[in-house]
Amino acid sequence: MSIQEIRHPLIRHKLGLMRRADISTKNFRELAQEVGSILTYEATRDLPLEDYSINGWCGPVQVQKISGKKITVVPILRAGIGMLDGVLSLIPGAKVSAVGIARNEETLQAHTYLERLVDDLDQRLAMIIDPMLATGGSMVATIDMLKKAGCREIRALVLVAAPEGIRAVEQAHPDVTIYTASIDDHLDENGYIVPGLGDAGDKIFGTKQKDV
Ligand SMILES: O=P(O)(O)OC[C@H]1O[C@H](OP(=O)(O)OP(=O)(O)O)[C@H](O)[C@@H]1O
Ligand SMILES: O=c1cc[nH]c(=O)[nH]1
Ligand SMILES: [Mg+2]
Numbered sequence: 001m002s003i004q005e006i007r008h009p010l011i012r013h014k015l016g017l018m019r020r021a022d023i024s025t026k027n028f029r030e031l032a033q034e035v036g037s038i039l040t041y042e043a044t045r046d047l048p049l050e051d052y053s054i055n056g057w058c059g060p061v062q063v064q065k066i067s068g069k070k071i072t073v074v075p076i077l078r079a080g081i082g083m084l085d086g087v088l089s090l091i092p093g094a095k096v097s098a099v100g101i102a103r104n105e106e107t108l109q110a111h112t113y114l115e116r117l118v119d120d121l122d123q124r125l126a127m128i129i130d131p132m133l134a135t136g137g138s139m140v141a142t143i144d145m146l147k148k149a150g151c152r153e154i155r156a157l158v159l160v161a162a163p164e165g166i167r168a169v170e171q172a173h174p175d176v177t178i179y180t181a182s183i184d185d186h187l188d189e190n191g192y193i194v195p196g197l198g199d200a201g202d203k204i205f206g207t208k209q210k211d212v
Contacts, residue, residue, distance in 0.1 A: 004179045022083075023203070030205070036087050040091065047068070047125075056151075072117075072144065075094050076129070076130040077099065087127065097116065099114065099115060125155070126153065129158045136172075147173075156169070166178060
């Protein structure tokens, strides 16, 4: 596996804003989509291209298009929805496979409650999106599910990754590349990433969050 920490100035700036304790739901939502979009740009950098010819304004012209596999974007509900529009703004034709996973707050075990995958996964590149990679349980369960359904090429886009989660994905699925805006320091005793973003799902959906 490889882990790619995207240290682009726009990402560093936006992530800094997201870490503020007093950030509003509106601002957190907007920034999650924006950073999701920049991560998509970086995670698609090596997609293969093929040449083709079109009629341009001054006659035939050679242009290029992305060739090979089609893409499915895989948001891990709920919080992954918070990056979806940002990803689709760059890949508007991508099919979406929804995966519902909730982490038990005491045991930290990932519990799967929804699996709505698109067809032909063996012919698609899957781009999993989730703001947080903490213990890695949710991400490993999603990759397990996709591989069981035939998917062979998988990338993961997360806003913040903990070293513990990176190690868990690396051990279980060494073929998967993770793109992240930040490799953070550690997990606290409740399994939250430090410094992290707090509870990303609650911040995106406005649950358990006082209005600021
Ligand atoms: O790496 P892990 O230890 O599995 O933790 C990360 C998961 O926890 C959060 O989701 P949560 O379970 O809170 O669900 P939500 O998106 O519905 O808030 C987050 O969005 C990840 O999916
Ligand atoms: O730090 C964390 C860990 C899991 N889920 C979150 O939303 N934040
Ligand atoms: Mg949550």
